[in-house]
Amino acid sequence: MHCKTFHKKKIVIVFTACLLMMMVLGGRLIYLMVFESEYYQKLAKDLHERERSIKAARGRIVDRTGTILADNRTVCTISVIHSQIKDPEAVIAMLCKELGLSEETVRRRVEKVSSIERIKSNVDKEIGDAIRAYQYPGVKVDEDFKRYYPFNELASKVLGFTGSDNQGIIGLEVKYDEYLEGIPGTILTLTDARGVEIENAKEERVESVPGNDLVVSLDYNIQLYAQQEALKVMEAKEADYVSILILNPQNGEIYACVNVPEFNLNDPFTLTTIENTEQMSEQEKQDALNQMWRNQCVNDTYEPGSTFKIFTSSAALMSGTSTLNDQFSCPGFKIVEDRKIRCHKVGGHGGQDFTHAIMNSCNLYIQ
Numbered sequence: 001m002h003c004k005t006f007h008k009k010k011i012v013i014v015f016t017a018c019l020l021m022m023m024v025l026g027g028r029l030i031y032l033m034v035f036e037s038e039y040y041q042k043l044a045k046d047l048h049e050r051e052r053s054i055k056a057a058r059g060r061i062v063d064r065t066g067t068i069l070a071d072n073r074t075v076c077t078i079s080v081i082h083s084q085i086k087d088p089e090a091v092i093a094m095l096c097k098e099l100g101l102s103e104e105t106v107r108r109r110v111e112k113v114s115s116i117e118r119i120k121s122n123v124d125k126e127i128g129d130a131i132r133a134y135q136y137p138g139v140k141v142d143e144d145f146k147r148y149y150p151f152n153e154l155a156s157k158v159l160g161f162t163g164s165d166n167q168g169i170i171g172l173e174v175k176y177d178e179y180l181e182g183i184p185g186t187i188l189t190l191t192d193a194r195g196v197e198i199e200n201a202k203e204e205r206v207e208s209v210p211g212n213d214l215v216v217s218l219d220y221n222i223q224l225y226a227q228q229e230a231l232k233v234m235e236a237k238e239a240d241y242v243s244i245l246i247l248n249p250q251n252g253e254i255y256a257c258v259n260v261p262e263f264n265l266n267d268p269f270t271l272t273t274i275e276n277t278e279q280m281s282e283q284e285k286q287d288a289l290n291q292m293w294r295n296q297c298v299n300d301t302y303e304p305g306s307t308f309k310i311f312t313s314s315a316a317l318m319s320g321t322s323t324l325n326d327q328f329s330c331p332g333f334k335i336v337e338d339r340k341i342r343c344h345k346v347g348g349h350g351g352q353d354f355t356h357a358i359m360n361s362c363n364l365y366i367q
Contacts, residue, residue: 053184054207055166056145056181056185057072057182057208057210058145058147058181058182059181059212059214060214061180061213062213062215065221067220069151069155070147071147071148071149072146072148074143075146076123076128076129076142076144077118077142078099078118078131078141079119079139080095080109080138080140081116081138082114082117082138085136085137086137087136088111090136091136092106092110094139095110095139098131099120099123099127099131122146125143128141128143145166146166147161149161151220153262153263155256157171157263157294158171159171159172160174160175160293161265161268166181167181172214180212183208183209185207185209217248219255222256223258226258227260230260234261241259241260241296242258243259243260243300244256257295257298269289271292273288273291274288313354324353324354325353327351328353330349330351332346332348333348333364334364341363341364348364
């Protein structure tokens with residue numbers, strides 16, 4: 001009798017323990033299915049979606065007259081998805097032919113086991129369309145944007161340029177990068193557990209948001225004319241470089257900022273200032289590029305020169321030591337103690353009054 005009672009208690013304890021465990025598991029299951037359902041649905045969706053980025057169109061740079069100084073050109077990014085490729089050799093041969101890449105480079109990327117592998121970016125749209133026409137499984141052609149400068153060298157050191165990722169590097173492109181860059185979009189594709197895209201599955205797109213346009217005070221016509229004149233002066237004077245800055249004195253708006261020799265904005269990493277670059281180290285090339293990109297109008301300092309004459313002449317008039325009718329003779333030079341000060345006109349200006357001395361920018365009179 002005692003033994004039966006013991007077994008009954010044991011059964012009750014085991015049954016109660018099992019019941020409690022089932023209740024705990026049931027509660028946990030209800031919690032996960034009801035209260036955490038959205039979280040796990042999102043995890044499952046992320047697991048079965050492949051994401052590809054869509055670059056945003058970069059904002060244009062426009063001058064005061066509406067002339068576009070920096071624009072975008074449609075290009076393509078070529079990628080492969082390893083798990084979807086059915087004929088690797090055919091894909092490798094096709095990509096080598098169309099993209100002009102070495103077989104070793106293409107094979108390494110095609111055979112790499114990854115969710116998606118980029119083969120080449122900034123590919124001309126015509127080539128991208130040709131690759132798309134092959135319809136090889138696992139080969140993806142996504143349209144993209146590349147920065148394009150319609151006037152090549154015009155205002156190159158002011159505008160600046162972008163890198164392969166469309167991010168500003170120098171000039172206005174980097175200064176206003178956060179306003180110009182826009183917001184990238186995405187392409188979401190459903191896949192199975194092996195990472196293979198599900199046929200006829202709906203593709204979700206989150207469209208990119210273009211960047212803001214930047215309107216600057218530069219005037220295309222004034223900039224072009226000033227650049228042409230600067231090139232003439234550089235050739236005539238055999239100068240290393242010539243800079244011209246034209247601005248509105250009423251409000252400080254810059255109409256032209258020239259620094260010749262300029263460089264090609266569509267090919268900014270080719271040195272135009274040095275002929276033989278084969279013997280240069282990477283650091284030397286980078287230093288030479290930095291010098292080529294340098295905006296002398298902004299980065300360099302200059303002696304005031306004749307522009308300072310307005311201050312000395314104003315001081316002379318305000319102090320009463322000179323009047324507009326004072327006469328002076330300029331022989332072309334003047335001895336001051338142990339120095340010989342020369343006028344920019346070698347033969348001198350001869351007799352002149354204060355007004356004509358200012359007009360002629362006579363060094364001797366104003367000093």
